[in-house]
Amino acid sequence: MSQLAASGVGLLLALSVLGIFAARRALGTRLVYAACAAVCAALAGVALLGLLAPGAGLESVEIPVGLPLGRTVLGLDPLSAAFAVIVNLAAAIVSGYAIGYGAHAREPLRVVPFYPAFIAGMNLVLLAQDAFSFLVGWELMSLASWALVLSEHRAAENRHAALVYLIMASGGALTLLLAFGLLAGPHGGYSFEAIRRVSSAGVGPIVLLLALLGAGSKAGLVPLHAWLPLAHPAAPSHVSALMSAVMTKVAVYGFVRLVFDLAGPPAWWWSVPVLLIAAVTALLGVLYALMEHDLKRLLAYHTVENIGIIFIGLGLALAFEASGMRAAAALAFAAAIFHVFNHSLFKSLLFMGSGAVLNATGERDMEHLGGLIKAMPVTAVAFLAGCIAISALPPFNGFVSEWLTFQAILLSPQLPQWVARLLVPAVGATLACSAALAAACFVKAFGMSFLGRPRTKAASAAAETDRFSQIAMLLLALLCLLAGILPGFVLDSLGAVTQLAVGERLAPQSAQAWMRIVPVDIHRSAYSGLFVFVMILLAAAATAFVVRRVASHALRRSPAWDCGFPDASPATQYTAGSFAQPIRRVFGSVVFRAREAVAMPKPGDTAVARLQVELHDTVWDALYAPIIRLVAATAERLNRMQFLTIRNYLTLVFAALVALLIIVGTWR
Amino acid sequence: MSYSDWLIQLAQTALVLGTAPLLSGVTRKIRARLLRRQGASVLQPYRDLLKLIRKEAVVAGNASWLFRAAPYLIFATTWVAAALVPTFASGLPLGAVADIIVIVALLGTARFLLALAGLDVGTSFGGLGSSREMLFASLAEPAMLMAVFTLSLFAGSTQLSSISAYMLGPGAGVNISLALALVALIIVSIGENARIPVDNPATHLELTMIHEAMILEYSGRHLAVLEAAAAVKLLLYLSLIACVFTPWGTAVAGAGALAYAAGLLAWAVKLALLAFLLVLFETAIAKMRVFRVPEFLGIALMLGLLGTILLFVSKVSR
Numbered sequence: 001m002s003q004l005a006a007s008g009v010g011l012l013l014a015l016s017v018l019g020i021f022a023a024r025r026a027l028g029t030r031l032v033y034a035a036c037a038a039v040c041a042a043l044a045g046v047a048l049l050g051l052l053a054p055g056a057g058l059e060s061v062e063i064p065v066g067l068p069l070g071r072t073v074l075g076l077d078p079l080s081a082a083f084a085v086i087v088n089l090a091a092a093i094v095s096g097y098a099i100g101y102g103a104h105a106r107e108p109l110r111v112v113p114f115y116p117a118f119i120a121g122m123n124l125v126l127l128a129q130d131a132f133s134f135l136v137g138w139e140l141m142s143l144a145s146w147a148l149v150l151s152e153h154r155a156a157e158n159r160h161a162a163l164v165y166l167i168m169a170s171g172g173a174l175t176l177l178l179a180f181g182l183l184a185g186p187h188g189g190y191s192f193e194a195i196r197r198v199s200s201a202g203v204g205p206i207v208l209l210l211a212l213l214g215a216g217s218k219a220g221l222v223p224l225h226a227w228l229p230l231a232h233p234a235a236p237s238h239v240s241a242l243m244s245a246v247m248t249k250v251a252v253y254g255f256v257r258l259v260f261d262l263a264g265p266p267a268w269w270w271s272v273p274v275l276l277i278a279a280v281t282a283l284l285g286v287l288y289a290l291m292e293h294d295l296k297r298l299l300a301y302h303t304v305e306n307i308g309i310i311f312i313g314l315g316l317a318l319a320f321e322a323s324g325m326r327a328a329a330a331l332a333f334a335a336a337i338f339h340v341f342n343h344s345l346f347k348s349l350l351f352m353g354s355g356a357v358l359n360a361t362g363e364r365d366m367e368h369l370g371g372l373i374k375a376m377p378v379t380a381v382a383f384l385a386g387c388i389a390i391s392a393l394p395p396f397n398g399f400v401s402e403w404l405t406f407q408a409i410l411l412s413p414q415l416p417q418w419v420a421r422l423l424v425p426a427v428g429a430t431l432a433c434s435a436a437l438a439a440a441c442f443v444k445a446f447g448m449s450f451l452g453r454p455r456t457k458a459a460s461a462a463a464e465t466d467r468f469s470q471i472a473m474l475l476l477a478l479l480c481l482l483a484g485i486l487p488g489f490v491l492d493s494l495g496a497v498t499q500l501a502v503g504e505r506l507a508p509q510s511a512q513a514w515m516r517i518v519p520v521d522i523h524r525s526a527y528s529g530l531f532v533f534v535m536i537l538l539a540a541a542a543t544a545f546v547v548r549r550v551a552s553h554a555l556r557r558s559p560a561w562d563c564g565f566p567d568a569s570p571a572t573q574y575t576a577g578s579f580a581q582p583i584r585r586v587f588g589s590v591v592f593r594a595r596e597a598v599a600m601p602k603p604g605d606t607a608v609a610r611l612q613v614e615l616h617d618t619v620w621d622a623l624y625a626p627i628i629r630l631v632a633a634t635a636e637r638l639n640r641m642q643f644l645t646i647r648n649y650l651t652l653v654f655a656a657l658v659a660l661l662i663i664v665g666t667w668r
Numbered sequence: 669m670s671y672s673d674w675l676i677q678l679a680q681t682a683l684v685l686g687t688a689p690l691l692s693g694v695t696r697k698i699r700a701r702l703l704r705r706q707g708a709s710v711l712q713p714y715r716d717l718l719k720l721i722r723k724e725a726v727v728a729g730n731a732s733w734l735f736r737a738a739p740y741l742i743f744a745t746t747w748v749a750a751a752l753v754p755t756f757a758s759g760l761p762l763g764a765v766a767d768i769i770v771i772v773a774l775l776g777t778a779r780f781l782l783a784l785a786g787l788d789v790g791t792s793f794g795g796l797g798s799s800r801e802m803l804f805a806s807l808a809e810p811a812m813l814m815a816v817f818t819l820s821l822f823a824g825s826t827q828l829s830s831i832s833a834y835m836l837g838p839g840a841g842v843n844i845s846l847a848l849a850l851v852a853l854i855i856v857s858i859g860e861n862a863r864i865p866v867d868n869p870a871t872h873l874e875l876t877m878i879h880e881a882m883i884l885e886y887s888g889r890h891l892a893v894l895e896a897a898a899a900v901k902l903l904l905y906l907s908l909i910a911c912v913f914t915p916w917g918t919a920v921a922g923a924g925a926l927a928y929a930a931g932l933l934a935w936a937v938k939l940a941l942l943a944f945l946l947v948l949f950e951t952a953i954a955k956m957r958v959f960r961v962p963e964f965l966g967i968a969l970m971l972g973l974l975g976t977i978l979l980f981v982s983k984v985s986r
Contacts (some may be wrong), residue, residue, distance in 0.1 A: 081794070119919020370790065373732045384734075384784075393777040394770060403769055406813075410820055413980045425976040428817060432810035439776060439809075440802035443783045447798065452790030453730060516765050525826040528765035532748065532774070540744035543893065547721065547740075551889040554724030559883055561728070562791040574787065582803040586962045 001050045002061045002075045005084065007114045008043040009074075012036065012120035019113035033098040036116050038093035043123060047084035047312035050076040051493055060129050060312065073129040073191050079261065079494035080126045082337060083253040087126065090246050090344040090481075093472050097352050098238040100468030110151040111236055118144035118242065122250045130191040131180035138176065138254070139169075145247060149231045161230035168217050168227040168452065176254065179207050181263050195262050199470040201537050204263045208270050211258040212277065218251035220304045221283040227306060229288070233364070237355025240296060243305045245347035249340050252310055259318070260333075260501040268417050271319035275423055278315050279430040282308025284439040284619070285427035287591055290444070290583055291615060293576040294364045295354045296575050298445055299347065304389070305434055306343045310336050312427055317410050317502055319420050323525050326504035328411040330517050331654035333498050334491055334506055335404035341490060342483060346389040349447075349476035353383035356465035356473070357449060361458040363476055366576040368459060373450040375462040380450045382473035383567045387442040389480040392435045395533035400517070402435060403527055429488040437583070444579045453570040469611045485529040486631055487517050576615075584613075592616055673921050674756040676928070677760045681751040683917045684907070688750075688899035689713035691943060694892075698947040713899065716891045725888030728789040738785035739886070742778045746897045749774035750904040754911050756931035758829040758920030767826035771908075772809065775860070778897065779805055786882030797881030800958060804866065804878070806858055807965035812856045814972025818849040819912055828908075832915045846974035850913055855968035857905040861899070865947065865956040866964065869898075871912050906946075910938040918923070 015035055022028030076084065087183040098115070105111050121144055124137025147170065150162040182203045183195045217224035232244045259266070285304030287657055292298040313336025320329035356379045357372060389396035412424040452459035464470070466574025488509035495505040509517045513662055516528030529615070560566045588594035595614040601607040644652070693710035700707025727735065749771045752762050773804025779801065787800035820826045822845070823834035834840060859866045860881035869879070883894050911918065919927040956964060 109721050109927060124977065161688075239760065258851070259824065335929045371730070373734060373788075375811075376676075388777070388780065391780060392778075393780055394773050398771055403773075406769055406817075407826070410817060410826065411799065413821060420979065421980040425814075425817070425973060425980050428976070429810055429814055429973045432813040434807065436776070436806040436809035440806050443780060443787070446818050447784055447787035447795075451732065451734065451784060451787045514765050522764065523825060523827070523830060525767050526771075527762055527767065527770055531765040532770065535748045535751075536741070536744050539747050540740045543743050543747075544740050547889050551721040551892070552724050554888075555723055556726045558726050559729060559731045560789045560791050561726075562789075563793055563884065566791065572792050572793060574799060579795060579799045579802075582799055582958070583806065586803060 001046055002127070002239075004046045005043060005050075005062050005076055006041055006063075006074045008046070009123045009127065011039050012123065014079065015039070015116035016113050016120065018108070019116060023108040023112035023526045026103050028099070028110075029102055029105070030099050032112050032116065033095050033102050036119060037092050037095035037099070038120060040088040041097055043502075044085050044088035044092055047076060047088060048493075051078055051081040051085060051496065062246065072133045073193075074127040074133065075126075075129045077129075078500050079256065080253070082494060082497045083340075084126045086249055086341050087122055087246050087517075090348045091122075091242060093476055094238050094241045094246075094348050094352070096475075097241075097469050097472035098357075100466035101238050101352070101355055101359065102236070103153070105236055106153065111148060111239070114144045114147045114151075115239065117416065118148060118239070118247075121439075122247060126253060127249050130351075131184065131195070132190055134254075134257075135173065135177060135180070138172055141247060141424050142173065142464055145231075145235070145239070145243055148235045148243075150234075150343050151236060151239075152234065155234075157230075158234040161227070163336070165227045165231040169223065172217040172224075174212045174257075175210045175217075179210035179214060179258055182210070185257075185271050192257075194264060204267070205270070207263045208259055208266075209401075211263075212273065214236050215251045215255035215258065216277070218246045219307045219311075219451060220251075220285075221257070221277050221307060222284050222304065223306045223623050225285070225491070226620055226624055229292075231295050231302040232300035232303070233294065237296070237351055237358060240300070240355070241348040241351035243381065244300055244351055245344045246338065248303055249344055252307070252314075252336075253339055255311075256501060259314075260321075263397050266318045266322045268319055268322040268415075268456070271315045272419060272423060274311055274315035274318060274444075275427050278308045278311030279427045280308070281305070282312065282434040283430050283437075284591065286434045286441055288585055289439060290441045290580050291459070291588065291592065293366050295357065295366055295369075295445065295449060296351070296364050298366075298441065299350050299354060302438070302441065303343075305438060306339065306347070306390075307377065308434070309402070309431065310343070312336075313339060313401075313408065315427075316405070316412065319412070319415060319424075320408075320416075321502045322416070324414055325411070325414060326502060327506075327520070328408060328414075329502040330498040330504040330506050331404065331411065332408035333502050335401055335408055337494050337497060338404060338490055339398075339401035339488070342389070342401050345476055345480050345483065346386045346398065348397075349382060349473055350384040351482065352469060352473050352476070353379055355433050356469055357462075359465060360462040361456075361482055363456065363458055365506065366445070367455075368456045369449040369632040370452045370456075370459050370570065370573065371450070371454040371478060372459065372462055376450075376464045376471045379465055379473065382470075382477040383450065383476035384446055385480055387446045389484065391442045393437040394537065395481070395484050395529050397480050397487070400484055400527070400529060402431070402517060404517075404651055405431065407525055410525075421441065421452045424488075424639040437587075438584060448500060448576045448579065452573050454577075455570050456574070459641045486515055487527075487529055488512060488515055491517055493645070507566055532543050584615075588615070592618060669828075670922070671832075673759075676757050676921065677751070680757065680760065681718050681747075683755060684750040684900060684903055685747060685896075686754075688896065689717060691903050691939060692899045694940065695902075695943045695947050698944055699892060699951060700768040700983040702947060702951045705815045713895075717896060720892035720895070721889050723888045725834075725890055725891075727887075728885050731789050731885070731942060732943055735794040735885075736890065738781045738788075739890045739897070742781050742785075743893045743897040743900075745774050745778040745781075746900050746904070749778075750900050750907070752828070753904055754828055754832060754918060755907050756935040757919040757921060757923070757928060758832045758855065758911070762967050763781060763827050763829040768820070768828050768831070769813070769826055771828075771904075772816060773810050775901070775904075776805070776809060782882055785886075789885045792923065793884050794867055797878050799886070800878045801882060801979075804965060807969055808856045808859045809964055810874050811965060811968035811972045812860075814851040814969060814976050815852040815856070815959045818845050818972065818975040818979060821976065822846070828911060829921075832911050833920075835915045836918075845975040845978045846900055846913075848971045848978075850909070852968040852975070853909055853912075854970075855965065857909065858946070858949075859961070861902045861905060863955045864950040866961050867956055890928060901979075906939050906942045907935070914938050978980050
């Protein structure tokens, strides 16, 4: 298994080199993407086998390249296998989409070679069983995706996005390096096995902090999310899908690996910062998304919210595990990983949909879209499925993971610590609030882009996207539904993962009647997505049947009624801005310091009245702007050092030497 | 699960559908009487539905398939949610496949589709309704979930039958958390069913309207199905409150025909009482400004959260 997976990574790297030559022709581009799809599908299959067959995938491959102290160890344990399934399943379908979509790239040479390398990097992170190859994979993933963000480098905003991303990624990698250094201890055993053997008492809290910074910045935890809504939309849409739906999951994997696996048994208070940050992330992410009118940036911000939901599950699992409530920990952890899986499905789907819209209209701004449901019926259906799924509505998959998280929250009054007992219900309320706001956000996203009347010429001239993209989107929509109505299979296949992470697994689910899931006890709670789905279908069919039999069949098309004042101009429709205005007024006045001002002309003046809205990115203003100012000011000062004479330089070198010697001397 | 249980479930499923228009007829009648009007017959909603269903449907020229499919899906999800709430008998077979969180979420699905349907034709009224509905839902839904959490923590279960059984048992008593959850649930019911002071079910062409604005473009059979869905939703909320907070008289699964008859009677009395209280409150209060409503619903959210936190801290829950 591990050999197969490792050779898959090798194949992807080879494809990356091949891409340099293949990108010159459209057919070559398509072939590279097709090969990526095939390799990823095979990798997903291998990982699934490794996950389901107990003990089959545990052997590891050693490659005699690496640090002087050790070799590179690659292998699949249940945790990495589960994430490898998630990553490669989404990557395979996204690559299938790219066969059609990627042909539109303006400069394919800037995309095609980096794309397989990006996937290879993510796989390397998952396969790594030692810190060295983990970090190599992590950096490969970061740099390849950075190059992809920069692929449309002529737009100044993309260059800015790439710069911010590069800085955040380097910072994140640095903290991870420190975390592994601490874990390896003074003897420097960098393989995960050696780290597990060394008692890591004492460094646990620091590792947690570093993991929150390093993996959290990659995943998009507030306040380290700032790069994410800039970088994800800047890349071509299939890459955005991978970055938002898949790379953030690799970051979650990094956090889980460090905190649940390597850092030793957790203390109960570890859950407090995780839960706090996660709750803030969930709420702020969705509020940011609601304020956004750019379809791809909205989706990117919404990834932040979903990362928050995932970390809520992880935080609960930490709290439960530390208090010895292993069954509850397994539930919370399984809910988190289930949401990782779900999010990888529907976020890929939605980014693909936005890519199809971008291709068809050249627009990302929802204020310039509208009415696409008629021109792009297949895209619309798939996008709608994704919207329902991500809004955590039954019978789709997003609801199942959210339901499981709620069930975990309802078990937490048994936690012994009163701080946790105070915090958890507030986290639950935040989760409920962000789920409801997510529904509002996706009513806006779907309603403004696909419903109503076309707001621009580009939107009315749109045409349906290509076949490859359609099939990929429909496939993901189907998977979203299947994971929603047959959640028992997903939960069962996560058994070995929860066993590894929290030392307990949920009872087998797939033998339950009606495919229902019973996380704790049948008298406590149960949910059968299949049953609910069938009931809804039956009820809708019965209603339609009865109405058809009883009611009048007459149907007349006429102009819209609109209370008797229909206006022919599509500009009179609700816009994305007006849709979000009430929410901005209620939530945004505090969070974004939103201000509205109406500039009315004087009576008799025929000038137009203007509504001005002022929004502040509070996190950016409070955290990033001062740092940027400080760096800029320091750079300004240090700039003088570039224009010194040779004497001055020699003096400087001498002074530095003396200073270092003094430091070394006093240290001893 | 025996066949009789399924029969009872089927009977309840049909019952909520059959009596929902009657309930809205009764509320309108009570309201009219309180306003010193004669009011239409309590059977008027049935006649309205029949009239609408026989008329031709006028659909805006640019409406998509979503516009025409949405009413059926909205009705179906609302109906399924209503079938999950015990009315005259608890311990239903469906309780073992879907709990109260699912009910809240199913109503969320219906709301999502309705908001989309409001945006489909591309008129300003439809967008206005959708936008406001989603704003209110963003507070009402978590408020309801918090109330649900309080109840679930008491009963140690999220299944309505278990909660109802717990409320009947010796463990339940007058409790501050329960009272907070009740108030939260009532506020949410008012908001979600488009009643005064949040919305006015009796007006059109009013700038503050929400629910009516979303379905403004509907007519004929589509409108009939949506009106029926709204009636079922009101019945659902009142049944839910009755089932949880006044569980007396509800038959347990497997009880004899007499118990079922008694349960039916008890349910009818409870519903009539709740409808009376709802209308009494409605007639006594004025319609709120739109931006007052988030505060009103925010109160519900805070009460629900407070109830839950009290339970978490006092650890009386299971």
